[in-house]
Amino acid sequence: MAQDMLLLWGSGSPPCWRVMITLEEKNLQGYNQKLLSFEKGEHKSKEVMDINPRGQLPAFKCGDNILNESCAACMFLESQFKSQGNKLTPDCPNELALMYQRVMEGIELNLKSGLVIYYNYKVPENERHDTAVKRNREALTTEVKLWEGYLEKVKGDFLAGNTFTLADVCVYPSISYLFRFGLCEERYPKLAAYYHRLKSRPSIKASWPPHWLESSQGQDMLKGI
Amino acid sequence: MAQDMLLLWGSGSPPCWRVMITLEEKNLQGYNQKLLSFEKGEHKSKEVMDINPRGQLPAFKCGDNILNESCAACMFLESQFKSQGNKLTPDCPNELALMYQRVMEGIELNLKSGLVIYYNYKVPENERHDTAVKRNREALTTEVKLWEGYLEKVKGDFLAGNTFTLADVCVYPSISYLFRFGLCEERYPKLAAYYHRLKSRPSIKASWPPHWLESSQGQDMLKGI
Numbered sequence: 405m406a407q408d409m410l411l412l413w414g415s416g417s418p419p420c421w422r423v424m425i426t427l428e429e430k431n432l433q434g435y436n437q438k439l440l441s442f443e444k445g446e447h448k449s450k451e452v453m454d455i456n457p458r459g460q461l462p463a464f465k466c467g468d469n470i471l472n473e474s475c476a477a478c479m480f481l482e483s484q485f486k487s488q489g490n491k492l493t494p495d496c497p498n499e500l501a502l503m504y505q506r507v508m509e510g511i512e513l514n515l516k517s518g519l520v521i522y523y524n525y526k527v528p529e530n531e532r533h534d535t536a537v538k539r540n541r542e543a544l545t546t547e548v549k550l551w552e553g554y555l556e557k558v559k560g561d562f563l564a565g566n567t568f569t570l571a572d573v574c575v576y577p578s579i580s581y582l583f584r585f586g587l588c589e590e591r592y593p594k595l596a597a598y599y600h601r602l603k604s605r606p607s608i609k610a611s612w613p614p615h616w617l618e619s620s621q622g623q624d625m626l627k628g629i
Numbered sequence: 630m631a632q633d634m635l636l637l638w639g640s641g642s643p644p645c646w647r648v649m650i651t652l653e654e655k656n657l658q659g660y661n662q663k664l665l666s667f668e669k670g671e672h673k674s675k676e677v678m679d680i681n682p683r684g685q686l687p688a689f690k691c692g693d694n695i696l697n698e699s700c701a702a703c704m705f706l707e708s709q710f711k712s713q714g715n716k717l718t719p720d721c722p723n724e725l726a727l728m729y730q731r732v733m734e735g736i737e738l739n740l741k742s743g744l745v746i747y748y749n750y751k752v753p754e755n756e757r758h759d760t761a762v763k764r765n766r767e768a769l770t771t772e773v774k775l776w777e778g779y780l781e782k783v784k785g786d787f788l789a790g791n792t793f794t795l796a797d798v799c800v801y802p803s804i805s806y807l808f809r810f811g812l813c814e815e816r817y818p819k820l821a822a823y824y825h826r827l828k829s830r831p832s833i834k835a836s837w838p839p840h841w842l843e844s845s846q847g848q849d850m851l852k853g854i
Contacts, residue, residue: 457775458737469726473733480729484722497709501694504705508698511736512683531758550682 405467405485409435412452412463414442416584416613418514418577419474420462425573426478428607431489439614475507478573490607492570503564506554506571513551514578516544521585521625545629548582548592551575555594561601568605576602584622587629630692630710634660637677637688639667641809641838643739643802644699645687650798651703653832656714664839700732703798715832717795728789731779731796738776739803741769746810746850770854773807773817776800780819786826793830801827809847812854 409432413420427435440446440461448459455463456472464471466484471477482492494500519540524532560566563575579599583589589596602608616622634657638645652660665671665686673684680688681697689696691709696702707717719725744765749757785791788800804824808814814821827833841847 466726469723469730471726471730473730476726476729476733480726483725498694500708501691501696501701501705504701505694505696505698508701515740528760531761533756535753536756 406432406435408467410455410465411435411437412440412455412461413437414440414447414461415615416581417442417461418581419460421577421580421611421613422474422574423462423464423477423481424611425576425607426481426492426570428610429490429492429568429573430481430485432481432485433610475511475570475574478570482570490568492568492573494564494567494569496565499565499567499569502558503569503571506563507574510571510575510578513547513575514581516540516547517578517582517585517626520544520629541629544626548587548595548629551579552592552594555598561598563598568602572602576608582626582629584616586622586624586627588627631657631660633692635680635690636660636662637665637680637686638662639665639672639686640840641806642667642686643806644685646802646805646836646838647699647799648687648689648702648706649836650801650832651706651717651795653835654715654717654793654798655706655710657706657710658835700736700795700799703795707795715793717793717798719789719792719794721790724790724792724794727783728794728796731788732799735796735800735803738772738800739806741765741772742803742807742810742851745769745854766854769851773812773820773854776804777817777819780823786823788823793827797827801833807851807854809841811847811849811852813852816854 406427409427411420411423411427413424427433440449440452442461446452447461452461452463453459455465455470458472460472462472462474462477464477466477466480469480471480478492494503518526523537523540527536554563558565562568563571579595583596583599587595631652634652636645636648636652638649652658665674665677667686671677672686677686677688678684680690680695683697685697687697687699687702689702691702691705694705696705703717719728743751745762748762748765752761779788783790787793788796804820808821808824812820
């Protein structure tokens with residue numbers, strides 16, 4: 405089945421990473437894949453646009469099905485390969501509810517990170533405002549504190565409880581991203597512990613963004629969050 | 630089970646409406662609910678914040694589980710009440726893939742609508758730029774065209790094919806919203822037909838935003854899209 409799949413991806417992109425973690429967890433190694441460069445604008449290339457008309461990565465084909473939305477891809481793969489590799493949905497209804505809630509909240513975390521990290525990239529120079537930057541940073545701080553609180557309260561090592569689920573698949577890349585961009589480990593000890601704890605999980609290790617391996621140091625953009 | 634649920638909601642909010650459609654489809658009428666006013670700022674009240682610390686509606690409790698993210702609530706309800714009311718997930722893998730993809734893409738549609746409709750509400754006066762307004766409107770136009778294209782291509786009356794699924798549950802409210810705010814029916818005939826076709830579906834009729842019934846005319850904000 406893996407040979408019927410094609411993933412076009414960018415290094416470090418949380419949405420791409422989610423799909424790659426799921427493919428690893430489901431023992432779907434050997435899928436066709438191609439690493440593209442955001443810097444070179446390859447996410448706007450015809451190759452990508454033919455699969456993903458929004459010109460975003462991932463662009464993912466699973467047989468004849470196109471699943472460019474990363475969380476959709478993860479949920480679909482889990483549903484189609486339920487008993488292959490690791491089960492990523494808990495049986496316990498309480499954990500399942502928490503899983504769905506965290507998966508969807510993860511999108512909010514990613515959006516708010518993006519508004520801070522990519523402000524200068526996304527907003528033309530003459531439209532930039534210090535007040536907006538301040539507001540975005542405050543919103544991200546509130547958001548990150550929520551997640552620190554979630555990890556304080558949860559019973560278990562993972563976002564939805566005792567097992568690794570789609571919540572971890574979908575949110576771990578976003579949390580790693582925060583630390584890569586300088587989030588203070590001392591200020592967010594539960595998030596930092598979670599980040600380090602899952603680093604060695606085989607699916608995560610195997611799909612670690614290659615350019616993060618080349619330089620362990622990211623930017624300090626989120627130091628003050 | 631419905632009596633163990635509590636939904637705090639706002640009229641016309643696509644995320645709230647999604648949950649209400651699902652509850653209707655699953656024959657879970659009789660749940661506890663309270664209509665709150667965005668205008669009066671009731672979404673920031675203690676009652677809401679205690680359930681949803683982001684101060685957003687819906688705030689939804691299902692027994693002890695908190696599911697404020699609307700798509701999460703819909704997916705969870707479907708998983709827990711699989712054989713009650715209408716089945717909202719297709720068996721066919723191709724339709725299932727399309728369902729997940731459209732559910733998640735719906736978030737993008739909603740975000741882009743919000744950036745146009747709520748620009749003046751969200752952006753302080755001294756930070757507003759005509760260039761940003763223009764860019765947001767262009768992005769929404771591109772997005773709406775995508776959806777018109779999806780409905781042109783799909784085989785069947787619904788977003789994922791021949792049956793009403795979670796894709797319709799999650800995206801129909803956003804599409805209705807576009808027309809409420811003046812989207813041109815002639816320019817988007819497939820979307821308009823879909824919008825009118827599903828209006829009479831019992832779950833949608835029963836949960837139609839009450840203040841839309843009072844005045845059938847919304848604003849013309851999206852006329853030029």
